Amino acid sequence: MLDDATATRIREAVDAGFEEQLAFTADLVRFPSLRGQEHTAQDFMARAYGAEGLDVDRWQVRVEDIQHLPGFSPVSISYDNAYNVVGSHRAAVNGGRSLILNGHIDVVPEGPHEMWNSPPYEPRTQGGWMYGRGAGDMKAGLVGCLYAYKAVRRAGFTPTADIFLQSVIEEECTGNGALACLARGYRADAAVIPEPSGERLGKAQTGTIWIQVTVKGLPAHAAYSERGFNAIKAAIRLIRALETLEAKWNAEKDRHRHHAHLPHPINFNIGKIEGGDWPASVPARCTFDLRAAIYADDDIKARCAELEACIRETAAGDEFMSNMPPEVVYHGFLAEGYILENAEEPTAVLEAYHKLVTGTDLEGRAGTGTTDARFFGLYADTPGLVYGPVARDVHGFNECVDLDSVRRVTQTIALFIADWCGVQET
Ligand SMILES: [Zn+2]
Numbered sequence: 001m002l003d004d005a006t007a008t009r010i011r012e013a014v015d016a017g018f019e020e021q022l023a024f025t026a027d028l029v030r031f032p033s034l035r036g037q038e039h040t041a042q043d044f045m046a047r048a049y050g051a052e053g054l055d056v057d058r059w060q061v062r063v064e065d066i067q068h069l070p071g072f073s074p075v076s077i078s079y080d081n082a083y084n085v086v087g088s089h090r091a092a093v094n095g096g097r098s099l100i101l102n103g104h105i106d107v108v109p110e111g112p113h114e115m116w117n118s119p120p121y122e123p124r125t126q127g128g129w130m131y132g133r134g135a136g137d138m139k140a141g142l143v144g145c146l147y148a149y150k151a152v153r154r155a156g157f158t159p160t161a162d163i164f165l166q167s168v169i170e171e172e173c174t175g176n177g178a179l180a181c182l183a184r185g186y187r188a189d190a191a192v193i194p195e196p197s198g199e200r201l202g203k204a205q206t207g208t209i210w211i212q213v214t215v216k217g218l219p220a221h222a223a224y225s226e227r228g229f230n231a232i233k234a235a236i237r238l239i240r241a242l243e244t245l246e247a248k249w250n251a252e253k254d255r256h257r258h259h260a261h262l263p264h265p266i267n268f269n270i271g272k273i274e275g276g277d278w279p280a281s282v283p284a285r286c287t288f289d290l291r292a293a294i295y296a297d298d299d300i301k302a303r304c305a306e307l308e309a310c311i312r313e314t315a316a317g318d319e320f321m322s323n324m325p326p327e328v329v330y331h332g333f334l335a336e337g338y339i340l341e342n343a344e345e346p347t348a349v350l351e352a353y354h355k356l357v358t359g360t361d362l363e364g365r366a367g368t369g370t371t372d373a374r375f376f377g378l379y380a381d382t383p384g385l386v387y388g389p390v391a392r393d394v395h396g397f398n399e400c401v402d403l404d405s406v407r408r409v410t411q412t413i414a415l416f417i418a419d420w421c422g423v424q425e426t
Pocket of ligand 1 (some may be wrong): 137138171196
């Protein structure tokens with residue numbers, strides 16, 4: 001444990017830099033870093049890492065560099081603008097344990113702007129919350145990592161182990177940004193990911209599968225609908241069958257101890273649907289996107305096979321679809337679940353400083369969505385600790401993050417850095 005004087009200096013340095021931290025966070029929220037448009041926000045992060053004296057590595061993520069690796073998810077978009085950024089503190093002496101601080105720059109689409117109380121990319125602070133798309137998920141955490149590191153330096157200390165600040169793309173759809181960091185060789189003794197976990201430690205997370213299903217129909221004039229085959233109605237039948245499968249998977253929850261306590265751990269989401277082209281024509285095509293969760297300890301291949309079987313069997317019971325089976329394409333997450341294991345050491349350090357800063361014991365959390373923590377834990381033998389601020393309405397309207405919580409998390413991470421990596425007076 002750090003001595004009281006050291007801990008106090010570091011916490012005060014977080015407070016002293018907090019206004020600047022919030023201004024920087026707001027600046028980052030102004031970048032609409034949607035998928036395929038992350039590059040300018042990444043340039044902004046690269047400049048900030050460089051200004052802090054970190055060694056900046058900015059590179060294009062390329063499918064061919066990662067597609068052979070476990071954890072890769074298939075993609076159907078171009079990676080022309082897909083840049084990762086890592087800022088490295090390389091210690092002159094090696095006195096402690098190395099650390100990755102990882103956050104994602106990408107945000108999900110904001111939806112109709114008129115349903116926001118204020119424009120999603122014009123951050124607004126009100127009542128101790130910052131509003132904006134990505135404020136909670138997870139720009140406040142990503143920036144918190146940088147300012148935690150800055151606070152250690154501003155308090156007059158130099159970490160005595162390597163620290164890698166990672167700003168990655170693609171967390172919301174594949175995880176290929178974090179995977180690209182592994183492919184590039186970044187390794188450490190622990191990774192901390194300040195996703196908005198409500199100041200709780202992620203103990204387990206579900207996996208995620210994305211599939212896109214295309215149903216073909218037979219067009220005909222609506223006046224003679226019986227001569228055609230309605231692809232939209234067929235897609236609805238498939239969606240109903242998938243709902244039944246979702247219920248079946250939830251009914252199995254007692255066999256999966258990490259999520260057994262939750263009422264509905266497995267969520268299927270029909271997130272997109274498109275089909276038809278004319279009110280008076282029987283639709284010839286319908287495509288929908290499904291996001292399915294799987295348990296933390298599931299075999300992802302077996303679950304994919306169940307999804308495919310559900311679609312195949314439903315189609316087989318239909319005269320038209322049995323001859324023209326729906327097409328299933330994997331074009332995003334193929335994310336295994338993850339259970340935090342072999343993490344006693346970093347967990348103990350996090351618990352100690354969470355307690356010091358908040359006055360409460362660190363609680364665990366079973367996540368019902370995925371995070372990039374799985375890459376560190378499953379494929380690099382590195383405990384991936386998800387621990388970040390309180391946020392509301394992530395992926396929804398009026399997404400916001402609790403600024404007191406951001407301050408506490410930044411303090412906790414700064415103290416974690418100092419303890420885990422070790423520090424010496426600069
Ligand atoms: Zn996130």
